[in-house]
Amino acid sequence: MQPSKSKNTRYQPKALYLAAALLFCASAVVTTSMEYDLPWINTAIALLPSHNYVHWRTRDEAWQECKKTHKPILYFILGKKDGSSMMLEGQCFGDPRVAELIESDFIPVQYWFDRKNKGYETDPDFKYYRDKMQLNCDGNPCIACVPFSLHDAPASDLISSANLVELGIDDSSRLKDDAPYFQGSYGYYGNYGSYGCGGGYRNRYGNFGAHTNGCIQYGYTNEQEFLDYLYAARLFHKLPPTVGRINWLPVAKLNLNHKGAKPRLLALVQDVGAQSDNMRLNLFWKNKSVKVINEKFEPYLIEFHRNDPAYNKQFKDLRKKYGIKQLPALIVLDCPGRSANDPPVERGFVNMQSSVDFLLWSLKPGAKQADHWSPVRVDEGGGDSESEPDTSGEND
Amino acid sequence: MNRAVCVTTWREFKSNKIRLVMLFLLMVAPIFQYTVQRCQSPECLTQDLLTPAGIALAYTLLWGAGVIGRETQHGTISLVLARPISIVSYITSKWFAVGLAAAVCSFQAVLIEHLISSAFCPSLIWQGDFLINGLERTFLCFGGAAFLILLSSLVSGLKDLALLAGILFLLSLSSWTVTLMQFVPGGTTGRLAEQMGHLFAIFGQGIIAILYPVVPVGELISGNYNHILNLLSYATVVACCLSLAIFVLTRKEFSYAAE
Numbered sequence: 001m002q003p004s005k006s007k008n009t010r011y012q013p014k015a016l017y018l019a020a021a022l023l024f025c026a027s028a029v030v031t032t033s034m035e036y037d038l039p040w041i042n043t044a045i046a047l048l049p050s051h052n053y054v055h056w057r058t059r060d061e062a063w064q065e066c067k068k069t070h071k072p073i074l075y076f077i078l079g080k081k082d083g084s085s086m087m088l089e090g091q092c093f094g095d096p097r098v099a100e101l102i103e104s105d106f107i108p109v110q111y112w113f114d115r116k117n118k119g120y121e122t123d124p125d126f127k128y129y130r131d132k133m134q135l136n137c138d139g140n141p142c143i144a145c146v147p148f149s150l151h152d153a154p155a156s157d158l159i160s161s162a163n164l165v166e167l168g169i170d171d172s173s174r175l176k177d178d179a180p181y182f183q184g185s186y187g188y189y190g191n192y193g194s195y196g197c198g199g200g201y202r203n204r205y206g207n208f209g210a211h212t213n214g215c216i217q218y219g220y221t222n223e224q225e226f227l228d229y230l231y232a233a234r235l236f237h238k239l240p241p242t243v244g245r246i247n248w249l250p251v252a253k254l255n256l257n258h259k260g261a262k263p264r265l266l267a268l269v270q271d272v273g274a275q276s277d278n279m280r281l282n283l284f285w286k287n288k289s290v291k292v293i294n295e296k297f298e299p300y301l302i303e304f305h306r307n308d309p310a311y312n313k314q315f316k317d318l319r320k321k322y323g324i325k326q327l328p329a330l331i332v333l334d335c336p337g338r339s340a341n342d343p344p345v346e347r348g349f350v351n352m353q354s355s356v357d358f359l360l361w362s363l364k365p366g367a368k369q370a371d372h373w374s375p376v377r378v379d380e381g382g383g384d385s386e387s388e389p390d391t392s393g394e395n396d
Numbered sequence: 397m398n399r400a401v402c403v404t405t406w407r408e409f410k411s412n413k414i415r416l417v418m419l420f421l422l423m424v425a426p427i428f429q430y431t432v433q434r435c436q437s438p439e440c441l442t443q444d445l446l447t448p449a450g451i452a453l454a455y456t457l458l459w460g461a462g463v464i465g466r467e468t469q470h471g472t473i474s475l476v477l478a479r480p481i482s483i484v485s486y487i488t489s490k491w492f493a494v495g496l497a498a499a500v501c502s503f504q505a506v507l508i509e510h511l512i513s514s515a516f517c518p519s520l521i522w523q524g525d526f527l528i529n530g531l532e533r534t535f536l537c538f539g540g541a542a543f544l545i546l547l548s549s550l551v552s553g554l555k556d557l558a559l560l561a562g563i564l565f566l567l568s569l570s571s572w573t574v575t576l577m578q579f580v581p582g583g584t585t586g587r588l589a590e591q592m593g594h595l596f597a598i599f600g601q602g603i604i605a606i607l608y609p610v611v612p613v614g615e616l617i618s619g620n621y622n623h624i625l626n627l628l629s630y631a632t633v634v635a636c637c638l639s640l641a642i643f644v645l646t647r648k649e650f651s652y653a654a655e
Contacts, residue, residue, distance in 0.1 A: 008482070009477050009480075009481070009482050009483060010482075010483055010646040011482055011483075011484065011646075012642075012643075012646060013484045013639075013642060016484070016635065016638065016639050016642070017639050017643070019635055020632070020635035020636045020638075020639040023628070023631055023632040023635050023636070024632055024635075024636055026628060026632070027605075027628055027629050027632040030625060030628065031598050031601050031602070031629075032598055035594050035597050035598050035601075036594065045625075048624060090612070090615045090623065091614075091615070094615065
């Protein structure tokens with residue numbers, strides 16, 4: 001009898017079993033190698049074609065390019081094996097539209113670190129981001145947009161702003177209240193609620209998927225939210241800071257050798273920086289301080305541009321003469337009963353009341369400089385920091 | 397592959413009214429939740445606002461629960477296998493039938509969402525995200541179907557659902573244990589703890605690959621072949637699940653009487 005060609009009902013598909021076993025072994029080897037971070041797997045993955053359309057620069061290259069083009073540097077601090085970091089890489093860096101946006105408006109720098117590698121904390125780049133820029137490097141994506149003027153600045157200066165539009169303040173009348181206006185973790189707050197929610201930036205969903213403070217984003221949720229962040233970040237710190245409601249006199253008319261009709265107040269501030277922003281929003285806007293300054297002084301606003309030594313050169317002698325090392329500062333000239341070479345100086349800024357007390361005190365005849373008119377001790381690093389490479393001429 | 401087995405599987409589903417109602421609800425719910433939201437603000441078309449591709453697993457569960465177990469319970473599997481059909485052909489046909497039906501339903505659901513969105517906002521009509529979402533759903537359906545076939549071949553009736561629930565409960569329990577270990581003094585220090593952490597991570601990745609067999613189509617289309625490793629794990633899950641299901645069924649004794 002001729003044997004049937006049809007297979008037995010219970011026949012075993014050996015080829016399928018073999019294929020399954022091989023696939024299982026391959027997957028196990030790959031997964032284990034990735035978990036233990038074996039070198040061969042990283043080499044193999046690197047060989048796979050991966051479309052990363054962003055042209056990355058090193059930190060030094062980015063700074064050199066930033067000095068020429070004045071484009072902001074966009075730092076990506078990413079954790080190896082972190083799911084959000086890998087999503088960010090896969091969804092955004094591989095998308096030509098996102099890459100084009102990054103290339104056109106920013107100078108991108110990426111830094112990957114592995115928290116499982118014990119030596120990562122000693123890496124100079126990691127130290128720079130964590131200690132110098134004071135960014136939260138916990139393995140989740142941290143994206144920081146640093147404009148030219150804020151190179152090397154800490155995170156507190158990056159997220160700070162004194163422009164009312166950037167802060168999302170649409171009713172400036174509330175700034176006149178004497179209640180303090182301060183900066184919180186996710187924006188600025190007064191006694192009447194929060195302003196701007198994250199330095200004026202609120203994503204299109206009206207909430208925070210990733211934590212965003214103006215030009216710093218922690219975490220990653222999706223591509224659209226990242227694009228929202230990019231659009232907001234490229235405009236942050238572009239608008240001029242507020243000068244408040246003080247009747248400032250033109251600086252060109254300032255002559256240190258001649259006395260004014262009233263005592264002259266020199267307010268030395270930076271165009272960016274948390275301390276200067278604090279002074280602008282509190283001292284230059286509140287009813288009480290505005291009244292004192294406008295009625296009793298001839299006020300001059302002397303603005304320094306961070307990382308712009310050519311512009312700051314005109315005020316170099318002024319800072320040297322009165323020993324102003326860091327900004328902001330208030331100097332009262334022509335005080336009754338005081339010599340012109342030893343005017344009262346308030347270094348740094350704490351709050352509006354303290355500065356008003358200082359101003360009223362300086363008008364008293366024969367008043368002497370008191371220690372507590374230096375509310376921020378310069379030697380402890382208070383005040384707005386200034387970057388070293390290009391501003392060496394400013395730091396006396 | 398056997399056409400008759402596939403058709404029987406689909407017909408059987410059609411005769412079950414409860415499943416049909418659940419299928420209808422599964423299609424309607426995302427339309428209300430996501431599509432209406434999307435029509436209100438069309439610029440918000442993101443992955444988050446599309447119905448997640450993971451919903452395809454719900455369709456697979458609906459189509460695949462007890463797909464072999466019920467035939468084992470009713471004794472019909474012996475009659476089916478009395479015909480010249482091998483168990484290999486039977487299993488692959490069942491897998492294909494469940495996977496295809498679930499994929500068609502879930503793709504249809506995303507298509508309906510897309511049509512409604514486009515009617516309200518014509519600018520959305522050329523958004524490719526819908527297509528990518530649909531393709532990811534298709535992969536998920538076939539991957540999930542393979543695992544359900546394996547579960548269904550192990551037990552009779554709808555006990556595969558209980559098996560799935562048990563697996564999920566054990567996973568939750570183990571994840572709580574790992575979390576609790578972090579609070580035990582000295583529990584997470586030392587070489588042994590480090591090795592345990594690695595083993596848990598490898599085990600966890602395996603479980604995720606089985607329970608959520610996703611292939612990131614969007615990333616692969618955009619040219620990021622780093623994600624090709626997901627394809628490897630996907631192929632492994634499908635091949636291993638089907639092999640095990642065939643192996644289990646070939647070693648099983650079937651009775652003609654209902655259990």
